[in-house]
Every structure is written in C-alpha cells, then in structure tokens.
Amino acid sequence: MPRHSTQLIRNIALTGHAGSGKTTLIESILAATQVIGKAGSVETKDTICDFEPEEQEHGHSLNAAFVNFDFTDDETEPKHFNLVDTPGFPDFLGQSLSVFPAVETCAVVIDAERGIQTTTRRVMRVAAERRLPRMIIVNKIDTQSDQDGALAALVEQIRDTFGKECLPLNLPTPDCSDVVDLWEKAEDGDGPGTRFSSISEGHQQLVDQIVEVDEDLMSVYLEEGTLTKDQLHDAFEKALREAHLVPIVFVSARTGAGVDDLLHLMANLCPSPIEGNPRPFLLGEEGKDEREWHADPTDPSKTFVGHVFKVTTDQFVGKVAMIRVHQGTLKAGDSVQLGDSRKPIKLAHLNKVFGKTMEDVDSAVAGDIIAVAKVEEFHRDTVIHQSKNESLNTLHFKPVPMPRPMYGVAIEAKNRGDEVKIGSAMAKLVEEDPTFTVQRIAATNQTVVSGMGDLHMRVILEKLHNRFKLDLNTQPPKVAYKESITGKASASHRHKKQTGGSGQFGEVHLSVEPLPVDEFGNATDPKIGLDFVDETVGGSIPRQFMPAIEKGIRQAMEHGAIAGYPMTGVRVRVTDGKHHPVDSKEIAFISAGKKAFIEAVKNAKPVLLEPICSVEITAPATKVGDITADLSGKRAHMGDTEYLPGDMMLIHAKAPLAEMGRFTSELKSITGGQGTFVMDYSHDENTPGNVQAEIIAAYSPDHDDD
Numbered sequence: 001m002p003r004h005s006t007q008l009i010r011n012i013a014l015t016g017h018a019g020s021g022k023t024t025l026i027e028s029i030l031a032a033t034q035v036i037g038k039a040g041s042v043e044t045k046d047t048i049c050d051f052e053p054e055e056q057e058h059g060h061s062l063n064a065a066f067v068n069f070d071f072t073d074d075e076t077e078p079k080h081f082n083l084v085d086t087p088g089f090p091d092f093l094g095q096s097l098s099v100f101p102a103v104e105t106c107a108v109v110i111d112a113e114r115g116i117q118t119t120t121r122r123v124m125r126v127a128a129e130r131r132l133p134r135m136i137i138v139n140k141i142d143t144q145s146d147q148d149g150a151l152a153a154l155v156e157q158i159r160d161t162f163g164k165e166c167l168p169l170n171l172p173t174p175d176c177s178d179v180v181d182l183w184e185k186a187e188d189g190d191g192p193g194t195r196f197s198s199i200s201e202g203h204q205q206l207v208d209q210i211v212e213v214d215e216d217l218m219s220v221y222l223e224e225g226t227l228t229k230d231q232l233h234d235a236f237e238k239a240l241r242e243a244h245l246v247p248i249v250f251v252s253a254r255t256g257a258g259v260d261d262l263l264h265l266m267a268n269l270c271p272s273p274i275e276g277n278p279r280p281f282l283l284g285e286e287g288k289d290e291r292e293w294h295a296d297p298t299d300p301s302k303t304f305v306g307h308v309f310k311v312t313t314d315q316f317v318g319k320v321a322m323i324r325v326h327q328g329t330l331k332a333g334d335s336v337q338l339g340d341s342r343k344p345i346k347l348a349h350l351n352k353v354f355g356k357t358m359e360d361v362d363s364a365v366a367g368d369i370i371a372v373a374k375v376e377e378f379h380r381d382t383v384i385h386q387s388k389n390e391s392l393n394t395l396h397f398k399p400v401p402m403p404r405p406m407y408g409v410a411i412e413a414k415n416r417g418d419e420v421k422i423g424s425a426m427a428k429l430v431e432e433d434p435t436f437t438v439q440r441i442a443a444t445n446q447t448v449v450s451g452m453g454d455l456h457m458r459v460i461l462e463k464l465h466n467r468f469k470l471d472l473n474t475q476p477p478k479v480a481y482k483e484s485i486t487g488k489a490s491a492s493h494r495h496k497k498q499t500g501g502s503g504q505f506g507e508v509h510l511s512v513e514p515l516p517v518d519e520f521g522n523a524t525d526p527k528i529g530l531d532f533v534d535e536t537v538g539g540s541i542p543r544q545f546m547p548a549i550e551k552g553i554r555q556a557m558e559h560g561a562i563a564g565y566p567m568t569g570v571r572v573r574v575t576d577g578k579h580h581p582v583d584s585k586e587i588a589f590i591s592a593g594k595k596a597f598i599e600a601v602k603n604a605k606p607v608l609l610e611p612i613c614s615v616e617i618t619a620p621a622t623k624v625g626d627i628t629a630d631l632s633g634k635r636a637h638m639g640d641t642e643y644l645p646g647d648m649m650l651i652h653a654k655a656p657l658a659e660m661g662r663f664t665s666e667l668k669s670i671t672g673g674q675g676t677f678v679m680d681y682s683h684d685e686n687t688p689g690n691v692q693a694e695i696i697a698a699y700s701p702d703h704d705d706d
C-alpha cells in the first residue's frame with residue numbers, strides 16, 4: 001500500500017532572497033507540527049536544512065534541502081507535505097531553480113524589512129515562465145510592530161512589481177503577533193482587527209479577483225452578493241494555476257505568528273499533484289517529431305514515470321538521485337529503465353529525505369518525492385519509466401534554463417600528483433551543480449572552473465577541501481584571445497636540408513587574406529577557421545604535397561603567429577612553389593608551409609580578438625552613476641537602462657571578459673551588496689591597439705625546433 005494518496009500530497013518549494021528566513025521558517029513549521037521538539041536556528045547552527053558544514057560556516061543555505069511530514073488540524077484531512085528549502089544567495093540560484101520541476105507551488109519568502117530583492121524577482125519570473133503557481137510569504141512581521149505603514153507599503157510595492165493579482169490572503173493583527181484570515185472570514189467582527197486594510201475589504205478584493213476566472217461563478221456572485229469558501233474553492237485553484245492570483249500571507253518564523261494559518265492554507269489551497277499544472281515532458285526525437293506529453297497522476301496503476309531533478313554526492317552514501325514520481329507507483333525492489341535502454345536498473349531501496357537523514361519506504365505514488373542512492377546511470381533530468389512496450393522510450397524533460405556561469409578561476413593542484421583525484425572530485429561537483437563547469441583551455445594551457453560568482457567559487461574550494469581533502473591554487477584565468485588578420489600579404493619559404501644521404505626540399509609561395517566576417521567580427525562560418533586554396537599551376541608543387549602544406553599551416557594556426565593564441569578567420573592561397581624529384585618529402589612541405597604562413601601573417605596586419613560579454617546589472621537607481629563610471633573604465637559600451645519597480649534599475653552593457661574578473665566584488669562594494677549581475681558571451685572583437693601591444697610584448701614564444 002502506498003503511504004499517501006496523490007491528492008493528499010503537497011509539494012512546495014520555499015524560495016526567495018538570502019536571509020529572508022526560509023530555513024528558519026521550516027524550523028518553525030516543523031516545531032508547529034511537532035515533528036521536532038524545538039525549532040533550531042541558523043545562529044546556533046542546528047537547523048534541519050542547513051546541515052552541511054559549508055552552510056553552517058557561511059550562515060546561508062547552499063543546497064536545496066528536503067523535509068517531509070504529515071499535517072492535520074481540526075478541519076483538515078491529513079496531508080503529506082514535501083517542503084524544499086532552497087538557497088537565496090544569487091550565486092546559488094541554480095540550486096533553487098533545479099527543484100522547480102519537482103513541486104506544484106513556489107512559495108517566495110520576502111523579508112518584511114528588506115522588501116523585494118534580486119532573488120525575489122528572479123524566482124518570481126522563472127516560476128511564472130514555468131507556469132508554477134506562486135505564493136508570497138512576507139516573513140519577519142515581528143520586526144514591523146513599531147513600523148507604522150511599512151507592511152501596507154510593502155504590499156503596494158509587491159503589487160506594483162509583480163502585478164495586481166498579488167493579494168493578501170491574511171493580514172497581520174495590529175501588534176503583528178498573529179494574523180487574521182481573509183479567506184474564511186468575510187466580515188470584521190470582534191477579534192483584534194488588522195494592522196492595515198480590513199477583513200471585509202481584503203475578503204472582497206480576493207473574491208472579486210477569483211471569480212474573474214469562472215463566468216458561471218461570477219453570475220452567481222452578482223446575483224447573490226456572496227459566495228461560500230466551498231463555492232470558491234475550484235475557482236481559487238484555477239486562479240492560482242493561471243497566475244490570476246498570487247496570494248500574499250504574513251508570518252514570523254521567529255515568533256511563530258501566522259505559521260498555523262500558513263500550514264492550514266497550504267494544506268487546503270495549494271494544488272495537489274493532480275491539481276498542479278502539467279510538466280513539460282516531451283515525447284519523440286528532439287527536433288523531429290517532438291510533442292508535449294502529460295503525465296496522468298490520477299491512477300496509481302498507470303505505468304510508472306519519474307524524473308531525476310537533482311543529484312548530490314553524500315560523503316557516506318555516495319551518489320544520491322532525487323526523483324519526482326509523475327505517474328504510477330514505484331515499489332522498493334522494482335526495476336526501471338532509462339529511455340530505450342533495455343538494461344533494467346533495480347532500485348532496492350527508496351528513501352524519503354528529512355534534512356540529512358534518509359528513511360526507507362516501501363513505495364512512492366505519483367506526486368511524491370523520493371531519493372535513490374548509488375545509481376551511477378542517473379543524472380540531472382534523466383527520465384525513468386517502466387513502460388513494457390516502446391511507447392515511452394523517447395520521453396524526455398524540458399530542462400529549466402540555467403544561468404550560464406561566466407565567473408572563472410584558473411586552478412592547479414597544490415600537491416603534485418593530486419590531478420587525477422581533483423578531476424574526479426570536480427566531475428562529482430559538476431554533476432550536482434547546474435551552474436558549475438570545468439574546462440581545459442588549450443590556448444592558455446589552464447584548467448578553468450566557472451561559476452556564478454565569488455562566493456560560489458569559494459564554496460566549491462571548501463567542498464573540495466572538506467569532502468575530498470584536496471587543495472588548489474587559484475589565479476584569475478587568462479583570457480582566451482584569438483589571433484586573426486585584417487590585411488593581405490604574401491610570403492615564400494624554401495626548406496632545404498642536406499644531411500649525409502638524401503635531403504629535404506620544399507618551397508612554398510602563398511598569400512593570406514582575412515575571411516569575411518559578420519557584424520560581430522566572427523568568421524561567417526565559425527567552423528572555417530582556415531580556408532585553404534590550391535592555386536598552383538603546371539605541377540610546381542605535386543598534388544600529394546598539398547595536405548602537408550595545409551598541415552603545417554594548421555600547426556602554425558594552433559599556436560598563433562603573434563601572441564601564442566589560436567588563429568581564426570584566414571584564407572590561404574598557395575600560389576607557387578618548387579619541388580625536387582628525390583628530396584621533396586612531406587616533412588619539408590610541412591615546414592615550408594608553416595614558415596611561409598607565419599611570415600605572411602606578420603605582414604597582414606594581424607590582430608588579437610577578445611571575447612565580449614553581454615552584461616545585465618540590477619542595482620538601486622541611486623548607484624547607476626557609479627556603476628556606469630566603473631564600467632567605462634573597463635572599456636564597456638553602455639546600452640539601454642530600464643527602470644524597475646522598487647527604485648531599482650536594469651543596466652545593459654557590453655564589456656570585454658578580460659576586464660570583468662573582479663566585477664563581482666566591485667559591484668558589491670559600490671552597491672552595498674544590493675546589486676547583482678549576469679554575464680553571457682556575446683561576440684569577439686578586435687583588441688584595442690594598446691592592449692594588443694602589451695599582450696604581444698609579454699609573449700615569449702617557445703624556441704622553434706625547426
């Protein structure tokens with residue numbers, strides 16, 4: 001027997017900016033439901049969700065963490081809750097977004113004192129794009145008991161920023177020690193009253209908003225003047241699903257004010273897995289016959305389908321895959337299959353996760369969230385199923401788009417001999433973090449790890465140290481410049497060697513010119529770094545030596561002609577040459593081609609190309625001047641700026657990657673931590689003359705062995 005039926009499950013992710021109180025709120029909820037005896041705190045480092053040493057060290061959640069419990073109150077059928085605590089620090093946004101496919105509701109926590117912050121905006125936007133029903137939890141109302149008007153102003157700010165569909169579902173009492181429900185209560189009565197607005201006004205606003213999604217209900221409402229909460233229930237669900245209503249509720253995770261009310265609302269009004277919006281599964285081959293596929297969670301006997309939405313590495317258990325069951329029932333000991341692979345994978349143990357502990361369960365129904373350990377084949381976004389025919393072989397999941405990590409650090413092992421261990425540890429970290437990459441950059445001969453920002457990189461290094469006992473030296477990465485030419489030139493080279501018996505002879509005449517480029521300065525076909533044309537006539541160089549000449553040129557291009565960076569965007573015409581019937585050998589033409597090419601390039605106005613990034617900065621409007629000044633010093637081109645609600649501005653700019661190395665900390669100090677930015681590759685551009693001259697001057701080529 002499954003432990004819970006699907007319609008009784010509530011999957012809710014707590015998201016929102018760092019410090020808004022998500023981890024504390026989960027403590028408060030667990031204490032209110034008597035799952036734990038006493039709420040822990042972030043300060044005393046004894047919360048259920050921040051159990052990793054790095055989380056306790058920094059006082060921030062760094063990974064998504066899971067708790068589950070059963071909840072019932074006097075009027076409520078018992079519900080099974082899966083709550084997810086996510087990190088709010090912008091560097092760890094990927095961890096937060098990666099749980100969206102597993103939940104029906106995204107609850108965005110806002111700090112009553114600090115209001116709307118960067119992560120608030122981003123999670124609100126992504127949840128809306130993914131059609132995930134949202135609710136807003138205004139936390140820390142205990143801090144507002146002596147702040148007249150501030151909470152009312154915050155509600156206005158929320159509605160200006162995220163739309164008029166954001167409406168309070170309860171209101172704080174005048175002293176902020178409790179909340180008053182607006183959903184079940186319609187009239188102001190005896191009680192303590194509300195801190196702002198009134199029960200009747202708040203209730204009216206809610207009903208007016210909700211009935212808009214149901215014409216029949218609207219007619220009943222117009223006729224009768226009131227509606228019961230039962231009459232409104234379905235329309236409420238629909239309004240949530242269609243983002244026509246984003247409820248706002250008030251709590252204090254510290255005093256427990258509003259926590260019972262929050263649980264009651266979540267249990268009764270947040271969608272069950274059956275009521276939630278369908279997930280973006282696709283069936284068919286990518287780009288060919290792909291079509292949307294909707295799981296049917298209503299019938300537990302349907303074919304099992306699950307989605308691995310997250311992978312972690314536990315120091316003791318090894319690899320752990322978090323799975324959301326979307327259809328059917330999975331039993332411990334069952335085998336599942338991946339795509340069209342015939343190989344069954346047996347899942348001996350299924351676990352429910354509670355903070356750092358895992359508890360064995362017999363089965364999981366559609367809608368539940370479980371963990372499975374030690375299955376190497378499971379990766380993020382793996383879809384697993386038990387289809388006996390081939391109908392689900394091509395089922396896959398449309399991943400949540402993740403920000404591209406552009407904050408790079410070059411690394412090397414502190415202890416020689418650790419390289420292999422570092423490689424495998426990094427691979428594990430890449431598996432569990434959608435915004436972390438490791439690349440070997442041949443051009444600069446560096447291994448570069450990239451993430452979202454400075455704290456992200458520091459935490460990665462700490463994890464390597466704590467979990468794998470590995471230490472690294474780091475330095476700013478060298479920028480991967482490219483070389484190219486802007487003019488035309490010709491050159492020739494004769495390679496002649498006579499050593500004892502047979503000699504080596506080859507002579508090549510060639511010309512070089514730039515390949516056409518697009519408006520961004522990229523060779524129009526980026527695959528054609530080199531266009532090689534044989535224009536020789538009369539057999540001056542026999543055909544069979546052409547590949548050798550091209551090989552020599554490609555070798556030269558790999559190492560560049562002026563500063564040691566790979567070359568791109570060149571057309572080479574071999575115009576003439578000489579050969580010798582006995583002494584002409586492949587090696588001679590490789591060498592002659594290479595030398596002639598380098599010689600020609602040096603006279604063809606060579607340039608260094610550098611990567612340019614698009615940068616998007618969100619910052620308080622008062623700081624825009626300082627930020628613009630800082631960016632101008634970085635050779636950036638400023639683009640449009642947009643006003644955002646809440647006195648914030650969005651600044652667009654294009655800036656050379658080479659200049660952006662320390663921007664995270666600079667922006668932090670300019671804006672007092674209020675500013676954030678994202679960076680993406682845009683295009684390549686010629687490096688300005690003075691910068692180019694410096695790089696060339698610093699370049700000392702290896703001694704050519706030929």
Ligand SMILES: Nc1nc2c(ncn2[C@@H]2O[C@H](COP(=O)(O)OP(=O)(O)OP(=O)(O)O)[C@@H](O)[C@H]2O)c(=O)[nH]1
Pocket residue numbers: 016017018019020021022023024025041042043059060061062086087088089139140141142143251252253254255
């Ligand atoms: N006064 C007051 N402080 C609170 C409340 N809730 C949380 N805090 C404090 O706010 C700080 C941040 O709380 P956390 O629970 O770590 O916040 P978080 O949202 O989990 O932060 P990240 O994990 O970084 O995303 C801690 O110092 C908490 O004690 C509250 O209701 N009232």
Ligand SMILES: [Mg+2]
Pocket residue numbers: 022023024050060061085086087088
């Ligand atoms: Mg936290």
